[in-house]
Amino acid sequence: MPSAPAEPDVISASKSAPEADTPSLPGRKNAKDAGRNRSADKVSADRAPADKAPAGKTPVGTGNVLAFPEPPGKRLKRNIMVTLGTVLALVCALLAAAIFSPVLAVGTVSVSGTRLVTTEKVQAALEPLKGKPLPQISDEEVSRLLAPLVQIKSVSTQARPPSGLVVQVLERVPVALVKQGEQYQLVDVDGVVLASPADPAAVALPVIDGGAGTIGKDLFQATAAVLGALPLDVLSKLSNASAQSVDAVELKLVDGQTIIWGNAGEKELKAKVLEALLKVPADPKNPVRVYDVSAPRHPVTR
Template sequence: MAPSPRKPRVPRVGPSGPPQSREEDYEASFDQAPSDQLPPVRGGAGESSVGRSSGGRVSVGRSAKVTVLHPVDDGADEPDEDQPLRSNPAREQPTKAHRAPSKGSHSLSPARLLGRRTPDAGSAAGGSRDVLAFPVPRAKRIRRRVVLVAVALVAVVAAVMGLVLFTPVLAVHTITVEGTKMLAPAQVQEALAPLKGKPLPLVGPSDVSRLVAPIVQVKSVQSRAVPPNTLLVTVVERVPVALVKQTDGFSVVDGDGVQIATAKDQSAYPVPVIDPQGAHMSHDTFLAVTSVLSALPQDVLGQLATASAQSVDSVQLKLSNGQTVVWGNTQDRDLKAKVLEALMKSAQNPPQGQAPVNVFDVSTPWHPVTR
């Protein structure tokens, strides 16, 4: 039985003009797609299953020549009740950065879960997609802050060091000298003149000691920086303990046997006179005598007239009033000095009927003897 002829399809007319549609003739083949996957289309040769792919091809259940209308979507046409309108894929442009998943789909690709861009139809057509960004881990943020703080501290330290080393803000302008008796402060300041203009934090005790070493009267020295521009120097002088007879006068020596000055007569220094008796000043006997004299208190030292020794174990002192001190060797010299001071005080006020003391023997300090 022959199918009844199909009533021609009249496209709708929009409000803005003539119908916007075009007709295309397709020759469909049976083996392109199964008929149950295509929408029904009424053809001139009877009912057939017809479908159209995204490129515009049509598949039918049996060979037939059909006419398909392609509506143009201008926002004014309404869809046909018999068959839904399909937009032309070639004219379709993405309008959103993310496409909603198809209905009934609940799966996401690993790339979407990790927030990465994946090539799809939208990106291929030039559309933009948002990239999901996960927050930076807390440990990484803390490590980054620590690095920034460390860099800032290094920059501050470098700036301070540059201020100290390369600017005259903390340079030495004034040198103050204390503790001098034999020396004049100007002598020490003249020796330390090379330190002027040098950054104050860079001036160390070794620099000061090296510059004052040629001054024999200086035994030791201490320095202290007084910001912003003052260097305070405290001098420890050598103490004269004896005058050594020379052909043209006297040499002033300290407890180490170092000659620190010269004198024309012995009135300039209230210290005993040492007769070297031909011994050299660096001799052990001479050094033993000067060592004993350096241990005596200043008031006892001022009462001595001479000091002599035949050996290192036979040091003998002579007081200005004629009394003699038998010292012995240099061992326990501090204890011997205290015992001698006590004996000399008691001899100044002897008990009634006691003979005056002429000899103080402190060679054995635990059992001193007076005669």
């Protein structure tokens, strides 16, 4: 049996041009080499241990800290606080210098408003203030020093740098003379004894016989409250005051006329009505003996 014809041998061949024969653009070879070098460096760096990192550089993953610029608002706020603190410290230093400085120490004390008490007595009572800085002196301290002078009701002070102190005195107002035995005492609306005049007849004020010790505290206060409401020109025309009860206060004029006052209610209105009635010209044919202002809206004369 004839054999099958043998398959012809297949011969394959390839030809690759040598690199030297391959045309290249200028710089292509250098770029390729540079790329290879960078790849090699990257691999080496990735494989290099952390302790082999270049000097002065922190390895990746070991806690890098990024410094961000401070916000402008925060910087401005800090500057403002520093400035305010400096100004406050300066102000405190100036205040301390003013309060404790001997330059502003009291050297002279001027007094005004005194009638019942002498200026010399007030100045003597305020002697402890000499040498004390003006900013440290208050009305309360001056009032405390003048408390023994019962004629003084209140005071106000004013500093006159560098060393002057002005004291304005408000005295109590006397409203009556109180007869205690053979002695007369000048009292105010609160019953405070202000003085013992040497010549009671020269004092144009009504007399309350016996005072609170004789007529009782309530009656005395009711009578004194009525006298305290009267204007000075009416007060000077009174000879005495009395009260059978707190609702029955009576006044006597130096001309012998009687004023029925009643209680101490509406005393300001009663005082105005009485003042107006006393200004009415007298009628010789019908002289007024009694002024009744106990009901001030309907006064009666008879």
